[in-house]
Amino acid sequence: MRTDGWPRPKAVCNREVSTLTDTSQTQPFTNQSILLAKRPTGLPDASTFRFETSAVPSVQDGEFLVRTLWLSVDPYMRGRMNDVKSYVPPFPVNEVIRGGGIGQVVASRHPDFEAGDLVTGELPWQRYVTSRGRGLRKLNPSLQPITAALGVVGMTGLTAYFGLFEVGRPRPGETVVVSGAAGAVGSVVGQLAKLAGCRVVGIAGSDEKIEYLTKELGFDAAINYKGTDLREAVRAACPNGVDVYFDNVGGDITDAVVFRMNDFGRIALCGQISAYNLARPDVGPRLLPLFVMRRLSAQGFIVSDFSSRFSEGLQRLARWHQAGQLKSRETVIEGFERLPDAFLGLFRGDNVGKLLVKVADPVHPAG
Amino acid sequence: MRTDGWPRPKAVCNREVSTLTDTSQTQPFTNQSILLAKRPTGLPDASTFRFETSAVPSVQDGEFLVRTLWLSVDPYMRGRMNDVKSYVPPFPVNEVIRGGGIGQVVASRHPDFEAGDLVTGELPWQRYVTSRGRGLRKLNPSLQPITAALGVVGMTGLTAYFGLFEVGRPRPGETVVVSGAAGAVGSVVGQLAKLAGCRVVGIAGSDEKIEYLTKELGFDAAINYKGTDLREAVRAACPNGVDVYFDNVGGDITDAVVFRMNDFGRIALCGQISAYNLARPDVGPRLLPLFVMRRLSAQGFIVSDFSSRFSEGLQRLARWHQAGQLKSRETVIEGFERLPDAFLGLFRGDNVGKLLVKVADPVHPAG
Numbered sequence: 001m002r003t004d005g006w007p008r009p010k011a012v013c014n015r016e017v018s019t020l021t022d023t024s025q026t027q028p029f030t031n032q033s034i035l036l037a038k039r040p041t042g043l044p045d046a047s048t049f050r051f052e053t054s055a056v057p058s059v060q061d062g063e064f065l066v067r068t069l070w071l072s073v074d075p076y077m078r079g080r081m082n083d084v085k086s087y088v089p090p091f092p093v094n095e096v097i098r099g100g101g102i103g104q105v106v107a108s109r110h111p112d113f114e115a116g117d118l119v120t121g122e123l124p125w126q127r128y129v130t131s132r133g134r135g136l137r138k139l140n141p142s143l144q145p146i147t148a149a150l151g152v153v154g155m156t157g158l159t160a161y162f163g164l165f166e167v168g169r170p171r172p173g174e175t176v177v178v179s180g181a182a183g184a185v186g187s188v189v190g191q192l193a194k195l196a197g198c199r200v201v202g203i204a205g206s207d208e209k210i211e212y213l214t215k216e217l218g219f220d221a222a223i224n225y226k227g228t229d230l231r232e233a234v235r236a237a238c239p240n241g242v243d244v245y246f247d248n249v250g251g252d253i254t255d256a257v258v259f260r261m262n263d264f265g266r267i268a269l270c271g272q273i274s275a276y277n278l279a280r281p282d283v284g285p286r287l288l289p290l291f292v293m294r295r296l297s298a299q300g301f302i303v304s305d306f307s308s309r310f311s312e313g314l315q316r317l318a319r320w321h322q323a324g325q326l327k328s329r330e331t332v333i334e335g336f337e338r339l340p341d342a343f344l345g346l347f348r349g350d351n352v353g354k355l356l357v358k359v360a361d362p363v364h365p366a367g
Numbered sequence: 368m369r370t371d372g373w374p375r376p377k378a379v380c381n382r383e384v385s386t387l388t389d390t391s392q393t394q395p396f397t398n399q400s401i402l403l404a405k406r407p408t409g410l411p412d413a414s415t416f417r418f419e420t421s422a423v424p425s426v427q428d429g430e431f432l433v434r435t436l437w438l439s440v441d442p443y444m445r446g447r448m449n450d451v452k453s454y455v456p457p458f459p460v461n462e463v464i465r466g467g468g469i470g471q472v473v474a475s476r477h478p479d480f481e482a483g484d485l486v487t488g489e490l491p492w493q494r495y496v497t498s499r500g501r502g503l504r505k506l507n508p509s510l511q512p513i514t515a516a517l518g519v520v521g522m523t524g525l526t527a528y529f530g531l532f533e534v535g536r537p538r539p540g541e542t543v544v545v546s547g548a549a550g551a552v553g554s555v556v557g558q559l560a561k562l563a564g565c566r567v568v569g570i571a572g573s574d575e576k577i578e579y580l581t582k583e584l585g586f587d588a589a590i591n592y593k594g595t596d597l598r599e600a601v602r603a604a605c606p607n608g609v610d611v612y613f614d615n616v617g618g619d620i621t622d623a624v625v626f627r628m629n630d631f632g633r634i635a636l637c638g639q640i641s642a643y644n645l646a647r648p649d650v651g652p653r654l655l656p657l658f659v660m661r662r663l664s665a666q667g668f669i670v671s672d673f674s675s676r677f678s679e680g681l682q683r684l685a686r687w688h689q690a691g692q693l694k695s696r697e698t699v700i701e702g703f704e705r706l707p708d709a710f711l712g713l714f715r716g717d718n719v720g721k722l723l724v725k726v727a728d729p730v731h732p733a734g
Contacts, residue, residue, distance in 0.1 A: 275656040289642040291667035300658035
């Protein structure tokens with residue numbers, strides 16, 4: 001589907017927002033969605049997705065209409081494209097894909113939301129959606145930039161915060177290794193581990209990323225896994241062995257790190273992006289004998305395991321972020337129609353920091 | 368070395384014990400030791416061991432002389448034959464092998480030990496040894512049989528107790544799977560899990576063992592891994608999936624169990640006997656992606672990690688044992704000279720329950 005003719009959203013003034021609260025005004029707009037066309041085998045491609053157009057839904061009592069501004073693409077979403085038991089239910093085929101997002105209320109018949117409000121939470125890959133508020137929370141517009149709510153002061157920051165501190169449990173002076181270190185989660189993990197007084201080593205896939213980690217984020221060392229003898233590189237970067245390994249990647253990278261772990265080392269298993277597009281389980285050296293010899297522990301987790309403590313995490317992340325102690329970079333792809341390709345970019349390692357798709361600009365209700 | 372001519376120890380009366388406290392009397396005896404002749408590659412064999420004879424050492428002030436009665440052979444000892452970093456230091460080549468044992472004091476110039484006392488702890492593979500008491504504790508002779516101190520009310524029982532309750536953390540109604548279930552540790556794990564209100568499934572390597580587990584020890588189900596489609600068998604035996612896996616074995620058996628684990632399942636990694644004789648790490652399906660999907664955790668442990676709580680564990684194990692709620696079987700090999708072969712029998716799966724070598728009978732000091 002060609003989308004070039006799709007009207008680009010533009011900033012509107014306060015009066016126009018007010019106008020939009022008249023729900024009859026929403027009817028003329030055309031909506032656009034991206035559905036899961038079929039379950040991919042291996043790496044998804046264009047045929048995995050299908051674009052659909054429809055009328056923008058009318059707003060019923062108790063509902064509000066959200067215009068999508070930003071959508072987040074994250075590696076875990078690949079798992080939802082498979083029809084397998086996992087921590088989140090699979091995306092149904094022929095239904096709209098969903099993920100983290102930021103939107104703006106453009107019409108409301110809900111007592112707690114009004115036009116102009118920014119909201120964040122799980123949103124469909126769709127330009128407009130009605131909501132009763134479930135799963136969405138208002139976003140404090142003083143957060144700068146607001147997209148931090150999808151990254152460093154949002155789910156990926158929380159994933160780093162709880163995974164590192166609750167699962168990895170680093171102590172000052174320990175060596176923490178992070179794979180996928182330049183990604184949205186990994187880049188926060190490394191900075192938090194530095195705040196905790198650790199030696200921090202990142203593993204990433206380009207010289208640009210390595211430089212970002214060591215020059216901008218303060219990692220003590222970083223390894224470009226491409227074209228490197230990984231075991232030798234880990235040995236050189238971790239002269240005292242590895243105490244905590246925060247793993248986003250799996251596969252050969254993880255093998256190399258685990259073989260260097262110290263007694264009582266802890267492995268926080270956040271993701272295994274190297275395995276997400278495999279049609280069947282890969283084989284590799286058996287690691288569990290090492291677990292016994294060195295009393296290692298490994299724990300898989302997802303951020304929602306800690307949902308009762310999100311406000312704690314968000315407060316701390318926001319404070320560090322505002323104080324400049326927690327830096328973040330975003331890789332922004334512009335245009336709703338580029339969502340599928342942006343998502344596939346995760347598996348090419350395109351992004352430094354959080355990978356976001358910008359769908360529309362917010363209106364600015366302040367007159 | 369032929370050992371047929373070696374005089375078999377026999378019970379002596381109280382007076383003879385007294386005589387033995389005259390250390391000059393110990394000199395005429397000949398001692399015998401088993402040393403690590405060379406580090407094995409793969410499965411050890413006769414050439415791994417060397418027998419030596421020497422004089423029985425004289426007893427100095429502050430020492431006592433122990434005659435070895437029982438020696439324990441345990442899978443973890445294979446690891447000590449390698450020259451690799453592990454939780455216990457490697458056995459030095461050309462030095463006497465050491466392991467768990469029970470002995471009797473036959474002469475003493477130590478204030479706290481007297482002839483007739485039974486002691487247990489780490490002993491050399493040697494008929495007589497002098498000690499200052501370090502690493503040995505007196506054994507309560509009311510423990511029946513005293514060999515329980517090497518098994519169900521000793522290190523293997525403690526391994527089961529702490530591994531299951533501290534690492535596996537089973538809750539009533541959960542399904543607990545144990546590999547090496549008919550062995551010294553596994554057979555205790557299964558019974559403890561039954562006491563904790565769990566459904567218990569054992570995996571072992573013969574029909575005799577399977578029958579022992581289900582008929583004598585009260586396991587709910589047991590699987591003979593030989594000649595079985597393991598994944599199918601685990602599925603059939605665990606209709607509600609697996610919540611806790613206590614692993615003594617590793618390899619294919621572990622793969623089959625891990626693929627059936629439920630969300631938040633816990634893997635207590637006690638041993639990996641299938642890997643102990645491999646010259647290089649085996650390969651197998653990568654398991655860590657499943658850890659992320661299902662939020663599994665795995666932790667390697669050894670019993671000494673819980674040494675500060677041994678008295679708690681021993682008290683509870685002794686109580687259950689005395690009450691008949693914790694049964695144990697021993698496989699006894701008679702004769703010091705058969706220690707190497709007994710040890711190798713661990714890897715052939717010869718034993719049901721604790722595998723022990725009887726070296727000598729105790730004297731009975733009671734007149």
